[in-house]
Amino acid sequence: MLNIQTRQEGNSSVVTIQGKVNFEVTAQLRDVIRDTVTTHLPKLLVINLEGVNFIDSSGLGLLVAARNSVDKNNGKLHLCGLPPQVKKTFDQTNLTNYFSIFATEQDALRGA
Amino acid sequence: MTKGVVLVVDDEVQIRDILGFYLKRAGYQVLLAENGRQALEVMVKVQPDLILSDLRMPELAGDEFCRIVKGKPETRDIYFVLVSAMDGSSSKIGGLNLGADDMITKPFHAQEVMAKVESAFRIIAMQNEIKRQNLELTRFQDRMTAELSLAARLQMGLLPSIPGQAAGIRYTHRYLPAEGIGGDIYSILPALDGGAAVLIADVSGHGVTAALVSAMVKTFFEAQVRLGGGPLAWAHAMNRDLTRSTLSEQFATAFLAHLDPATATLHYVVAGHDAPLYIAQGARGGLRRPGLLPGKGFMLGIDENLPFTEQSCPFELGDRMILFTDGLVEVEREDRTLLGHDGLLRVCSELPQDAERAADHIVETVRQFNDPMAFEDDVTLVVMDRT
Numbered sequence: 158m159l160n161i162q163t164r165q166e167g168n169s170s171v172v173t174i175q176g177k178v179n180f181e182v183t184a185q186l187r188d189v190i191r192d193t194v195t196t197h198l199p200k201l202l203v204i205n206l207e208g209v210n211f212i213d214s215s216g217l218g219l220l221v222a223a224r225n226s227v228d229k230n231n232g233k234l235h236l237c238g239l240p241p242q243v244k245k246t247f248d249q250t251n252l253t254n255y256f257s258i259f260a261t262e263q264d265a266l267r268g269a
Numbered sequence: 270m271t272k273g274v275v276l277v278v279d280d281e282v283q284i285r286d287i288l289g290f291y292l293k294r295a296g297y298q299v300l301l302a303e304n305g306r307q308a309l310e311v312m313v314k315v316q317p318d319l320i321l322s323d324l325r326m327p328e329l330a331g332d333e334f335c336r337i338v339k340g341k342p343e344t345r346d347i348y349f350v351l352v353s354a355m356d357g358s359s360s361k362i363g364g365l366n367l368g369a370d371d372m373i374t375k376p377f378h379a380q381e382v383m384a385k386v387e388s389a390f391r392i393i394a395m396q397n398e399i400k401r402q403n404l405e406l407t408r409f410q411d412r413m414t415a416e417l418s419l420a421a422r423l424q425m426g427l428l429p430s431i432p433g434q435a436a437g438i439r440y441t442h443r444y445l446p447a448e449g450i451g452g453d454i455y456s457i458l459p460a461l462d463g464g465a466a467v468l469i470a471d472v473s474g475h476g477v478t479a480a481l482v483s484a485m486v487k488t489f490f491e492a493q494v495r496l497g498g499g500p501l502a503w504a505h506a507m508n509r510d511l512t513r514s515t516l517s518e519q520f521a522t523a524f525l526a527h528l529d530p531a532t533a534t535l536h537y538v539v540a541g542h543d544a545p546l547y548i549a550q551g552a553r554g555g556l557r558r559p560g561l562l563p564g565k566g567f568m569l570g571i572d573e574n575l576p577f578t579e580q581s582c583p584f585e586l587g588d589r590m591i592l593f594t595d596g597l598v599e600v601e602r603e604d605r606t607l608l609g610h611d612g613l614l615r616v617c618s619e620l621p622q623d624a625e626r627a628a629d630h631i632v633e634t635v636r637q638f639n640d641p642m643a644f645e646d647d648v649t650l651v652v653m654d655r656t
Contacts, residue, residue, distance in 0.1 A: 180474055187518075211601070213646070214472075214595075217473070221520070221571050222518045250522065252541075252567070255572075
């Protein structure tokens with residue numbers, strides 16, 4: 158099951174995802190991210206993937222689309238907390254070099 | 270035009286007369302019968318929408334009559350109202366247990382019966398509407414299923430026919446789409462310079478959309494191969510074409526390669542795809558030491574300005590390569606483990622010499638490993654031998 162939580166930290170939005178991100182849940186996740194971006198127009202969108210144990214190509218696609226939509230609003234997307242399995246998928250697809258990736262949520266929020 | 274057909278079944282003539290009178294006055298067509306047996310005879314000729322039946326009657330009593338009506342597929346949807354004296358033995362619950370849709374207790378007022386009949390016909394109208402919508406849905410579903418199976422056949426036609434051969438490569442495949450139709454595609458064709466061009470790709474998502482994009486990927490690839498050039502040029506062009514022509518979340522992972530038979534070298538680009546397994550002298554069968562080709566890169570279709578890198582490896586006579594999509598190795602078992610690349614390397618360390626048997630061996634071994642879950646994603650496996 159997928160668990161998604163969102164919260165605001167000043168000008169930043171934090172989306173925390175837990176569970177398996179695959180084709181079946183991307184619609185749900187897409188709605189949450191779109192609502193967050195359109196409602197709060199965050200300068201910084203942080204997506205915390207700490208609790209994600211699996212991500213497939215549709216999940217990766219969703220993250221890329223999220224970056225594009227944040228870019229359009231002159232915002233930034235930071236990812237954080239990638240577990241080893243997810244990190245492997247990012248490495249394989251070179252997405253480690255496409256996204257700004259941070260170890261912890263604090264780092265991601267500071268942008269350090 | 271009558272409001273509907275009502276069959277009144279009662280052994281007392283006065284009751285038949287009173288109910289018949291009121292029903293006709295209210296605009297219903299009325300059929301009359303003295304008992305269950307007579308009622309069944311009437312129903313052979315005309316099927317009523319509603320039956321008002323007494324419980325106690327000679328020859329065939331109301332409860333038995335109700336059971337017969339509700340037991341036959343062709344009559345069980347007729348709205349059945351059981352009319353009975355309130356004497357304990359024929360409680361409302363008892364009557365409804367027989368399958369009757371409603372009960373009226375004797376003695377009754379004609380107006381009460383009429384009110385029940387009117388409400389019963391409202392329910393009948395609703396039921397008919399639901400039946401009509403159901404039928405429409407079933408027809409729609411049948412049409413979609415037929416279209417999908419046609420699309421699946423068409424998609425199968427997009428795959429190379431096997432066993433196939435192109436400029437020093439002999440190949441076969443196993444293709445197992447998750448939903449009849451899927452987002453995996455591969456292509457092997459002769460290149461302009463006498464070599465062979467190879468593509469395997471996996472489009473994000475499932476079903477019809479993924480299948481459509483996979484057909485585009487194949488078309489883009491073959492168009493590029495016909496222009497000449499090599500995997501790096503193909504990858505850049507395909508990335509541009511795919512970025513421009515698909516929606517924001519549609520991507521493809523791909524492995525693109527070109528074999529130069531003269532130098533026995535494979536030039537390739539890994540675009541977010543699982544790199545193939547390379548088995549030196551694997552086409553001769555027996556115990557071997559397979560390895561994963563090194564390389565990684567972006568998926569196709571994210572951003573047209575992303576860079577790709579080309580690498581090369583030897584591909585000598587007698588060597589074998591196993592190309593696959595991630596659905597083969599990424600099935601989560603009940604114990605939450607996956608076969609993964611290490612598992613696939615183990616499976617491929619000893620394969621039959623014959624490519625067809627090797628392909629079957631891999632699919633079967635992986636299927637057994639995943640048991641009871643076979644595959645949840647599209648799976649494509651290509652065994653490619655250097656000859």
